[in-house]
């Protein structure tokens with residue numbers, strides 16, 4: 504029997520993150536000021552982020568050193584293991600070799616601490632006292648609460664109302680780390696009060712929670728905002744996933760023909776994929792790169808590549824991305840981390856350049872794949888991660904049909920221990936595949952801000 508686990512020594516943990524902006528064949532379209540429609544500069548972002556993170560956002564240097572205090576915290580769970588899924592391969596009867604990188608070993612149970620820790624570090628170093636943020640399913644709020652506590656920062660989390668009500672354990676974890684957690688829309692912000700006045704029982708959305716967190720951060724000099732996905736620096740912090748995976752694939756004497764990840768805002772996908780894309784852009788072996796998204800919130804496969812706001816209250820700058828429209832409310836489904844109207848500008852740009860493929864699956868298809876995976880490999884994936892599992896299984900079944908022994912690598916971005924209600928519903932046959940409302944999508948897309956072509 505060949506090897507199952509590929510483990511790196513602490514001393515082999517990468518010393519720098521990889522910045523794909525250094526290798527892009529065509530630069531990213533500029534970020535625009537929503538009023539003037541002119542490109543914004545670093546100073547425009549200063550009310551929200553510390554300068555170190557802003558400089559990472561716009562940097563075109565290939566490698567950015569990971570500060571030692573961040574590496575010290577990373578070592579609590581990194582390097583993360585890479586597994587060969589022998590038993591899944593057997594269950595599928597595929598000639599393909601399937602590998603997965605497991606990010607569920609972090610204290611929060613997902614990849615998100617990879618960026619929460621450096622974000623808290625750079626904010627604390629800049630003298631910031633308090634961070635505001637939003638959380639949908641709760642993974643990001645948990646991760647920032649953990650990281651903020653380590654670096655002595657107060658953390659205020661706006662949790663989307665439905666998730667606040669449905670996932671009391673997530674909130675309990677955030678409070679254990681010392682954070683304050685409020686349901687969004689809330690009465691603590693002007694925007695929240697406006698939304699509640701229109702609809703007192705509003706279930707909330709990520710776009711609304713972002714508006715609330717941004718509003719508070721913009722008001723106080725000692726308070727900044729932290730985002731768990733989408734932004735360039737966030738995606739860059741996640742590249743430690745792919746950089747470690749490259750070393751581990753070499754240990755396994757293999758190289759992926761296909762790399763698969765799930766996409767909400769794009770960060771864990773970028774984390775595993777960008778180092779491989781960069782390798783190919785610099786003339787190395789090329790892997791197919793597949794993004795898997797939910798059919799109920801299909802920004803990459805059904806959205807428009809256009810300038811849009813990152814939030815519902817229109818307080819953020821405009822970025823060019825695949826978007827379903829900032830007013831689009833996706834139907835309820837059990838992968839809260841994937842319910843966002845937009846996609847990371849870097850992931851969108853690479854999709855337009857033809858470096859990335861995208862597919863969408865329903866939650867029923869993804870839970871079926873996740874249960875098959877759990878029974879073969881033992882780990883119960885997060886509902887978001889089930890999308891990556893489904894994508895990898897589809898590739899393995901294609902290899903079986905075509906009689907090809909390809910190598911598949913996917914990112915198992917988190918475990919599902921806080922999501923067992925969703926699994927219970929799946930087993931009870933109560934998980935419905937909600938389609939989004941085509942009319943609402945058309946309306947949300949018709950409301951995109953108009954930006955002249957040249958931009």
Ligand SMILES: *Cc1c(COP(=O)(O)O)cnc(C)c1O
Pocket residue numbers: 613614615642643731732733765766767768769770771772840841885887888916917918
């Ligand atoms: C937040 C989250 C996601 C979605 O965010 P990305 O930025 O697309 O990675 C996916 N999986 C898990 C486990 C998450 O916590």
